[in-house]
Amino acid sequence: EAGVTQFPSHSVIEKGQTVTLRCDPISGHDNLYWYRRVMGKEIKFLLHFVKESKQDESGMPNNRFLAERTGGTYSTLKVQPAELEDSGVYFCASSQAEPGRKLFFGSGTQLSVL
Amino acid sequence: SQQGEEDPQALSIQEGENATMNCSYKTSINNLQWYRQNSGRGLVHLILIRSNEREKHSGRLRVTLDTSKKSSSLLITASRAADTASYFCATDAAGNQFYFGTGTSLTVIP
Numbered sequence: 069e070a071g072v073t074q075f076p077s078h079s080v081i082e083k084g085q086t087v088t089l090r091c092d093p094i095s096g097h098d099n100l101y102w103y104r105r106v107m108g109k110e111i112k113f114l115l116h117f118v119k120e121s122k123q124d125e126s127g128m129p130n131n132r133f134l135a136e137r138t139g140g141t142y143s144t145l146k147v148q149p150a151e152l153e154d155s156g157v158y159f160c161a162s163s164q165a166e167p168g169r170k171l172f173f174g175s176g177t178q179l180s181v182l
Numbered sequence: 183s184q185q186g187e188e189d190p191q192a193l194s195i196q197e198g199e200n201a202t203m204n205c206s207y208k209t210s211i212n213n214l215q216w217y218r219q220n221s222g223r224g225l226v227h228l229i230l231i232r233s234n235e236r237e238k239h240s241g242r243l244r245v246t247l248d249t250s251k252k253s254s255s256l257l258i259t260a261s262r263a264a265d266t267a268s269y270f271c272a273t274d275a276a277g278n279q280f281y282f283g284t285g286t287s288l289t290v291i292p
Contacts, residue, residue: 072224101280110186111225111270111282124279159224161280170215171272171280173224 070094074160074174082182086148089177093142093162100143101163101171102135106156114158117143118165129154150181186271186283194289201258203286205271206251212274214247216256219268219285228256228269263292 073092081087093100102114114133115125119140128135132151137143147154157178161171189204205214213232217225231238231247231254238245244257258265268285275281 103282108284110284113279113281116279161225170227170230171217171225173217173226175222175224 072160072162072172072174074158074177076177077175078178078180080180080182081150083152084149086146087150087179089145089147089158089160089179091143091145091160091162091174093160094172096164097162097172098140098165099163099169100137101161102143102145103159103161104156105159105176111159114145147179150179152181155179155181186273186281188269188271188283188286190286191284192287192289194291195261197261197263197290197292199261201261201265201288201290203256203269203288205254205256205283207254207271207273207281207283208252209273209275211249214245214254215272215274215280216243216245216254217270217272217282219270221267225270258288261288261290263290266290 075090098119100117103111105111113127116123117137120137134146157176159176161173163169163171186207215230216228219225229240229245231245242259247254266289268287270282270285272280272282
């Protein structure tokens with residue numbers, strides 16, 4: 069069974085540019101989460117999809133961040149325009165629907181905004 | 183933080199020793215989970231303890247949960263060099279969100 073895959077693994081962009089991160093969850097997992105970790109700090113929740121619907125996007129920093137989940141399958145997280153403080157590792161995780169579910173994580177995308 | 187805090191932030195021990203790390207959280211939870219992250223990799227689920235459980239074991243891992251104190255501990259016995267990683271607690275609260283802390287960085291010296 070394929071795990072959660074994220075692309076790209078690394079991205080280096082300049083301030084003001086646009087970057088799109090992609091996440092392919094485990095097949096059949098309705099729940100998809102995006103998290104971000106800035107160096108040494110907590111892993112911060114960004115948003116949660118259930119199938120194609122945004123269940124909770126309370127962690128999204130501002131309107132420069134846009135997440136979508138096409139047809140309830142893969143998800144994209146677009147940052148436009150990128151700022152220096154957006155640098156960090158962006159993790160995607162997926163899980164099944166039942167209570168007490170555990171999260172399966174991708175390896176993350178290391179985003180560096182210069 | 184959004185929810186959890188791990189303590190200590192960093193821990194260095196000799197191989198064969200036990201490692202204990204703690205997690206405190208802020209709100210009522212359904213369950214609490216511990217995850218491990220090796221450098222450059224994604225987080226891997228280790229163990230889950232439900233809010234009505236007080237202790238759980240899995241191999242060399244022992245987790246306790248004290249809901250009155252809103253805290254949990256993870257004990258790794260007979261540590262190995264391969265246990266070197268960052269460890270995070272995650273709480274599953276109302277709304278079905280998972281909130282993580284800052285993590286404990288564990289170094290096991292061979």
